Amino acid sequence: MAILKIIGILLEVVLLFNLLIVVHELGHFFAAKWRGLVIEGFGIWFGKPLWQKKINGVNYSLGCIPAGGFVKLPQLMDSAIEGDSEYAGKELPRLKPLDKIIVAFAGPLFSFGLACVFAVLVWQIGRPVSEGERTTQIGYVLPGSPAEKAGLQAGDSIKTIDGTPITRWGGQSAGSVTWRIAGGEEPTAKLEIQRGTETKTLEVTPEVEATKWYQRRGLRAIGIAGTSHPMVAKTEPGSAAAKAGFLPNDVLVRVGGEPIYFDSSISSWAKRHPGQPIVITVERGAKRADGTMPTVDLTFEPRGILVAEVFPRSPASEAGLLAKDRILAVDDQPVAFGENFIRHIHGHLGKPVALTIERGTETKTLIVTPEIPIEGGGDKPKPSIGIQLDRADGLVFDLRGKMSPVFPSPYEQIAEATGMIIETMKKLSPTSKSGIGVQHMGGPVMMMRVYYLLFESPEGWRLVLWFSVVINVNLAIMNMLPIPPLDGSHITLALIEMIRGRAPGARTQKMVEYVQIAGTFLVIGFMLFVTAFDVQDVFGGKKPTLRFPPRTPATQAPG
Template identity: 40%
Template sequence: MAIITPILVIFLVVVIFNIIIFVHELGHFLAARWRGLEVERFQIWFGKPIWKKTYNGVQYGLGWIPFGGFVALPQMVTMEAIEGDNMIDKPLPPAKPLDKIIVAFAGPLFSFLLAFATAFIVWGVGKPDTRLTQTTIGYVEKDSAAEKAGLKPGDEIVSIGSNKIDSWAGNMDTGVVESIATSEGDKIQIVVNRPGVAEPVTLNSGYKIEDTSWYKRAAMRKIGISYKEQVIVGRVLENSPAAEAGLQEDDLILTFKGQPALSRMQLIKAAEAGEPTPITVKRGSEELSMTLVPRKPMAPNDDKTAFGVGFKFDESLVSDQIVHPGPWRQIVDSALVMKKTIQLVTSSESSIGVDQLAGPVGIGKGYFDMLTSSSNGWKLALGFTVLFNINLAILNMLPFPVLDGGHITLSLLEIIAGRPVKARVLEVIQTGFVFLIFGLFLYITSKDVGAFVPGGKKEPQEMKFEPSQ
C-alpha cells in the first residue's frame, strides 16, 4: 500500500498535465475548425506518436516526448522538424491573417478559461493559508550580513524593499524569505520595529549566496536570520549529551545561557561551536535547569560536535485557516507572480536566473508534494493549477517565433506589409527557436533532476554517541 499511493499520485499528476495541455491545444483546434482551416493532426506531447488514430480526417495522437503538444495546421506555419511531414499533398489556400490571429490566440484563451474555472472551484472549496505567520527575528547568525547591518533578535520586520511583510514565508510579495531571495541590487533595505524604540528602524543589509554543485540550482539570497519560535524538544538520541543532561521529548526550552530561548538555531550553533550551554526547560508545570556539554559523536560525523537533540516545529506559527479568494483575485495574483518572475529573470540586479525556473519534472514534483502533504493537499494543487494555467497563457503570448504570441506578431506584420513572410524562411526561423526552447527545457529539467541528487557537501547521516566514560 505504501508503494501504491505514490504510484496513484504520480498517475494523477500525469493526468493533470495532460488535461492542461489538452485544453490549450483544444482552443487552437476548435478555432481552426471555426475559421475553416485545414487540421492535419491533434497531438499531445511531441515526437513520433506512440499511439494514433485518424477520425474525420484528423490524426489524433500521443507523442513519445512528454512535453507540450500541438495542432498541425499546414495553412499556418508548417513545422515538419517537430510535427512530422505534412500529410496533405494538395495545395491549400493561404489563411487570412485575422484567422491566424484568432487560432493562435485561442490556445492562451482556453488556458485562461481553465484557470478561471479552476479559480471558481478554489473560491468555493477554499485553500489552506500556508504562510508562516511569524515576522519577528529569533536568531541572527554571528558575522552574517544581518548582524553587520545591525539586525537583532526581537526585531519585528515591517518591510523589505518595497514589500510590506506579513509572514516569514509562504508569499512571494509579503514573506521574509521570499522578499530577501527576490531582492535586487547590492543592498536590501529592511525596516523593523525594535522593542524600546519608538520609531521604525531602517537598515541596509548585504546578502550571501551559498555555493551549490554545478548540476543544482543556484542557492537563493540569505542574510543569516531565523524566525522567533517556541523551542520544543523532539527526538533525543541515545547516549547523547542531551539525554545525559536529562532532556526529554516535548520539553519547552525557556532560556539559553540566561537569555530567552527564541530559536533552535541558538542551540544548534552552540553545539557546532562546542560550547557548554546552560538552559532552563519547562516540563509540565515545573521548570528545570541543566547544562548541555557538547561531545563528538561517533563516525561518520566525528568532525563535528552536537548535543544530539532534534526539535519539533512550533505549530502555532502556521495559519490553519482555509481562505476563499475570489476568482478574479486569484487570476490577478497569478499574473503578478508571472510578471515579477519575468522581471527577476531578466534583471541584471537580481540573483534569480533561468535555472530557478521549473520544468515539467519540477512542476510535477510540486504537484506530488502538494497532493501528498495533508488532507487539504488537493486544495493546494487546485490553487497551483490556477497559477500554472495563467503562466502557460502568458508565456505563450510572448512575441517569439513558435509561441502563439509569435504567430500573432507575424500575422500583424503581414497585415501591415500586405504580404506574409516567406514560408521556407519562417520555417527555418521557427525550427531554430524550437531547438532553442528544447535546449532551455533540457537545461531547466537538468536542474529539476539535480534537486533529487545528493552531492556537493557531505550528506548528514544519523548521529550515534558512545556512552560517556
Template identity: 40%
Template sequence: MDTLLSILTTTGIIIGVILLFNLMIFIHELGHFWAARWRGLHVDRFQIWFGKPWWKKEVNGVQWGIGWIPAGGFVSLPQLAPMESIEGKADLPEGLKPVKPLDKLIVAAAGPVFSFLLAVVFAVAVWIIGKPVAESVGTTIGYVQAGSPAEKAGLKPGDTILEIDGAPVTKWVGNMEGVTELVMMGERDTVDFLVQRPGVEKPLLIKSGYELPDKKWYERKAMRMVGIVKADPCVIGSVLPDSPAAKAGLKPGDKVKAVNGAPIMSVAAVREASKSGVPLEWTIERDGKEMSVQVTPVLPSNWKKGARDAQPIAGTLWASSFDRTQLEHPTPWQQVGVSLKWMGDTFQKIAAPKSDVGVEQLSGPVGIGSHLYRMFSSPDGWMMVLWFAVILNVNLAVLNILPLPVVDGGHVVLSLLEMIFKRPVGGVVLEYVQTGFVFVLMAFFLFVTFKDFGDLFGGGSKPSEELPPPVFRSADA
C-alpha cells in the same frame, strides 16, 4: 502491508501529476483544434508530447497521438505557418484554399484563451473549496544565526521587521511580498531592514549583507540569505518515546520559554542549544504555570555519528505555526492577478543586472512535477494543487501569447503583419527563423531540466543519505 500502501500512494501521486500535466496540454491544444475546425483550417494531427508518436489513431481525417518527449503538445495546422521542424512533415490534401489572416489569428490565440479559461475554472474551485494557508502573519525575528550577515549587521531576536529595501512587510512568507521573498529577490548591495526594537522609540535602519550558500555546479544557484528565522511559540506537539524530553517529563502542549535562562522565541534557538549535547535547563509553561526541567540532548540510536545533519536532540516534535493552517477563499480574479504579478516580478528580477534571480531559477516539467508531487504528498495537498494549477495555466497562457517565433504569440504577430501588408511573410525565411528558435527552446528546456535533476539528486541529499526518523533506546537518555 505498509510498504505496499506506500508504493500504491506514490504511484497514485505520480499518476495524478501526469494527468494534471496532460490535462493542461490537452485543453490548450483543444482550443487550437476547435478554432481551426470552426474557421475551416485543415487539421493534420493532434498530438500530446513531441517526437515520433508511440501511439496514434486516425479519426475523421485527424491523426491523434502521444509522442515520446514529455514537453508539451501540438495541433498540426500546415496552413498557419511552416512547423515541420517540430511537428514533422504533414500530409496535405490537394486544393487547400488560402486562409484569411483573421482566421489564423483566431486559431493561434485560441490555445492561450483556453489555458486562461482552464485557470479560471481551477480558480473558481479554489474560491469555493478554499486554499490552505500557513499562519505566517507576523514579521518578528525569533532567531539570528551565529556568524550570519544578520548578526554582523546587528539584527536581534525580538526585532520586528517593518520594511525591507523600502517595501512594507506584514508577513514572513507569501505572495512574493513576505520577508523571505524580499530578501531572496533583492537587487541592492545590502539588504536594508527597517525594524522596531523593543525598548527603542524610533525604528532602526539596519543594513545587512547577505550570503549565497555554496551549490554544486549542476544545481541551481542559491538565493540570498541573511540568517534569520521567524519568531514562533515553541510549543511541544509530541514527545518521542525514551527520548531525553520524555525522561525529563515534558508533555505535548508545554511551551518552552527559556533555555539556560536565555529567552527563546524560535524552535531554531532550541535546536542550536541542543547541538552541544550538554545538560540544559529548560523553563517551560504548563497550564499557565512556569517550571524548570533539566534536559540532556543525545544522538538518536539510529543516527550515525558524523552523518549529515546528525546531532544531539531532545526528542520533541514541535507544533509550529507553519503546521497550523487556515482556509482562505480568494476570488478567481484575485488568484489570476497574483499569478500575473508573480510572473511580472520574476521576469523583472531576471532582467535586473544586480539581482541573483536568473534563468536557471525557472523550472521545467521535472521541477514542476517534483513540486506538485510534494504538494500531493502533504495533508490537504490536493487543495494546494488546485491553487498551483491556476498559476501554471496563467503562465502557460501568457508565455504562449508572447510575440516569439514558434509559440502562439508569434503566429498572432504574423497574422497581424499579413493583415497590414496584405501578404503572408515569406515561407523560406520564416521556416529558418522557426527552426532556429526551436533549437533555442530545446536548449533552454534541456538546461532547466538538467538543473531540475541537479536539485533532485544533488547536494548530498540523496534518499540513501537522509536521516531516518529518530529512535531512542532507554539507555540513550
C-alpha cells in the same frame, strides 16, 4: 503500502501535468474548428499510438508517452514539427490573419480559463497557508550571519526593505522578505524594523552561498527565518517529551514566560537560564468563543543530545565517540539542545573540549579538539568535531508549522500569479543588477517535483489547486511572448500581415521559416538548460560529509 502511495502520487502528478497541456491544445483545436481550418490530427500523449481513429477527416490518437498532447494544423507554418503530413505538397487555402490570431490566442486563453476554474475551487475550499509564509516577523537569526552582525533579533518585525513595504515572508511578490533580499540590486539592504515601541533602520550586507559550476548559482541571503511557532507532530514513547505531556498538534507559544518565535527559542532560553526548569506553554484544543486559545504549561526536562553519525577520521572518531552515544555535558556544562552544543564547539577551535557521554549503562568522558574541516564545511567552514546530531528529547515537530486556511477570491489569486511573473521578468531583464538569472527558472521537471511534494503533504489537493492557478497563468502569459515557436510569435506575424494588408512574399516567408526554426532550437536549448539544473536539484544531492586534515589521535580521559 509506501510503494503504492508513491505510485499513486506519481500517477496524480502525471495526470495533472497532462491535463494542463491537453487543455491548452484543446483551445487551439476548438478555435481551429470554429474558424474552419484544416485539422490533420489531435493527439493525447506522444509516441507510437496505442489507439487512433479518423473522424470527419481528423485523426484522433492516444500515444504511449504521457507528455501532454498536440494538434496538427498544416495551414500554420510550424505544422511539420509533428512529423510527416498527409497534406505535404498540397495547396491549402491561405489563412486570414484574424484566423491565425484567434487560433494562436485560444491556447493561452484556455490555459487562463483553466486557471480561473482552479481559482474558483480554491476560493471555495480554501488554501492552507503556513504561519511562516504570512509573517513579517523575524523568528530566527543564524549565528554569525550578516543579519546577526547588523543587529537583527528574533521578534523584530520588518516594515520595509529598501523602501518597499513588506507584507509577507515567502513568495515572489514585491512585498516578500525573501524576494526583496534575493533580488536586491545594491550591495547592502536597508531594513526598517519595529522592535517593541521603537522603529529603526539597519543596513545588512547579504551573502551568496558558493556553489559548484554545475549547480544553480546561490542567491543573496542574510541568515534569517520568519516566525513559526513549532507544532508537535509526535513524541517518541518514553522520551522526555512524552513524559512532559506533549501531544500531537500542540503549538508551542512561550518558554519560561517569554515568546517562542522559532524552535530555536527554546534552546536559546535554556542557554540563558542554566539549571532552571524549562516550562513551555502550548496552545491545545479548539479556539474559545472569544477567539483565544486554551493553553497548558508543561515542564520539559530533556536529557542530553544523541549522536546520529560520526564521520570517519574526524576529531570525534579519533576520540572514540560512537553513533547513538548520548552527550550529557560539554566542559561540565549540561547540554540538552544541539544548538547550544554547536555554539560551544564553534567557540573552541584548537582547544580541547571534554564531552561527558552515556553509552548504554556506562558514563565516560572523552576529550576532543574542534578543527576546521577541509571539505564539506561550505564556503565558510566553522570549527567542528565531525558528527551529526539527533534529537534526544523525543519531540518531533511538524515541518509545515501551524497551517490556517485562507479563501482568496479568484481575482486575488490571478493577480498574485500575474504579479509573480512580472516580478520574475523584471529580475531577468538586461537592466537588472540582481543575482537572479535564467538558471534560477524551472522547467517541467521542477514543476512535477513541486506537484509531487504538494501531493505528498496532508493538504494535498488544496495546495495543488492553488499551485495550478500559478502554473496556468504562467503558461498563458509565457506563451504570449513573441518568441518562435510560441503562440505569441504567430500572433505577432499575423498582426504584421494584417497591418501591411498583404501576405508575405516567398523570400520573406523563407526568412520567417528560418526564424521559426532558430526560435525552436532556442526554446529547446533553454528547456534543456533549466532541466539540467532541475535534475541536479532532484538527484544531485550528496549525503553530507566532512573531511579533516590528518591529526594526532585525541586522548581519552579516564571515566
